[in-house]
Amino acid sequence: MIYSLCLVLILIGLYGVVTKKNIVKIVISLAIMEYGVNLFLILIGYRNNGVHPGIEESESFTHFLAHSVDPLPQALVLTSIVISLGMLALMVGMCIRLYERYGTFDITEIRRLRG
């Protein structure tokens, strides 16, 4: 159920990227898409009533294995957040430069290349 919500989030983002005309809104839609994927990754590692994935001395190993959440997706999500941050910064920078050149954020007016 909650997995399909992630899919919905991704599709909302994709819809925004395809239909929006304002380039800032396109950037935001792309960010929504990335959040959807990140949430999905986190959910894969999630376990109901799970404990944090660090073993304590008092805890037995089998108990830990049966209850801890999967730490790998969390590491993956951190990496992917950093990547999308870099991407977002570059995109916003590009938006500023585009606004300086064209004086508009409207994608339908930023059209010199054709063919």
Place this chain on the structure above:
Amino acid sequence: MNNLIPLFVAIPLGIAFIIPMISRRIKGVAAFLGNVTMIGLSVMSLVSIGKSGMYHMGGWDTPIGIDLRLDGLSVLMLLSISIVGFAATLFSTRYMQSYTSRHRYYSLFLFMVAGMNGAVLAADIFNLYVFMEIASIASFALVAFGCGHEDLEAAFKYIVLGGVAATFVLFGIAIIYGVAGTLNMAHLAMKIGNKPLSNPLVFALGLFISGFGLKAAMVPFHSWLPDAHPSAPAPISAMLSGVLIKAIGVYVIARLLFNVFGITPRVSLVLQILGTLSMIVGVLLAIGQWDMKRLFAYHSISQVGYIIIGLGLGTPLGIVGALYHLVNHSVFKSLLFLNAGAVEYSTGTRNLKRLGGLYKTMPVAGSTSLIASMSIAGIPPFNGFWSKLIIIIACVMSGHYWLGAWAVLVSILTLASFLKVQRYGFFDSLKISVEQIKKTPPMMALAMILLAVLCVGMGFFVITGFDSPIIIGPAAESLLKGVFVL
């Protein structure tokens, strides 16, 4: 050997950080360091021909740790990346002097090389994704490097589509991790390879093909390429068209389909359809272009179609043809883009209607572009002929007569559009006065001659037989061995 593998990533990455730090104090050090790094990488990849190995990061064993894997296919890709990259940096020394903040250019260039080297060496799909993003982000910035109107517009289109592609790929990786519980390619192949795919895995495969297909500019996903490649500075166009779309597009598709999922008739049909579409649509759009670089960019789409068809056949000969065409295309297409750059540098325009007669005034660019045009059009002694021939023979031998016929037809159309380039650009009467044309600087000429010599020389790869030409044979073998075994 094994300890040499991480250096392919570490050296360009390290130098990329050093360049901005020291370039303020010493003038011209950025260009020097860039060239030296690319020479070093070329030597390293020449040394690693015929070798294979595995490097475990931090000493952890395979399913747990992060691996870098070097095999025949990686060596082939490393070679083409570093040699084309070297030609591009050599060309940039003079070409980039009209741009400001050149040290950032070299820094980004080396980031791109590090990303591509990492992507072809990575042995698990998440690292593949990370390296792919390093290469792509550097390439987004490099496309926008001129900061002109067209540059920014093209780069924005490229970054949005690139971002969508990256999201698809990450989503696919997440699904695969959820199903198989591992990310290492060899371990993954053991769990899911060569078995009928379950529904989530089919979805993931679809996401991968569309994500990496977007990076490789296959036809339904090609719209960014004809804008982004011509807008970038010429050496960057050469890198993007020459190696980037292959290292993070075609290579990854080949690696995942053959070594991880295992190729099935249905997947191979999808590849054949995508390949044929790219081939035909690319060349039809190319013929009408008058901007030299834009014409070349459309031809990249069309030539990638050939590679995808060869891979889609799945027969040994088809794979050899595809990989051979991959390296050939990276050489002659980057040469063509460097020619266009030299023409633009000397005359200030790349519109074919305003050019003409350059064969006399720019002998080096003229003759090398003739060699490259004949290579891409498939005229016999040059390398492009042999690889296209192998692909067409493979089509016929596996019973796909129509594919072979389309490939021949597209080759003829390619010839037609390159005759147009030669006729209007280099052979016609001179339309600009001779005094206005700047001389080609020796560094640029050297870079073009290097690639032209490769164009002629790589035609001789087939002397050891169609089935396994030197260097390409081992690369094809690493795909043909099927899914990885631990």
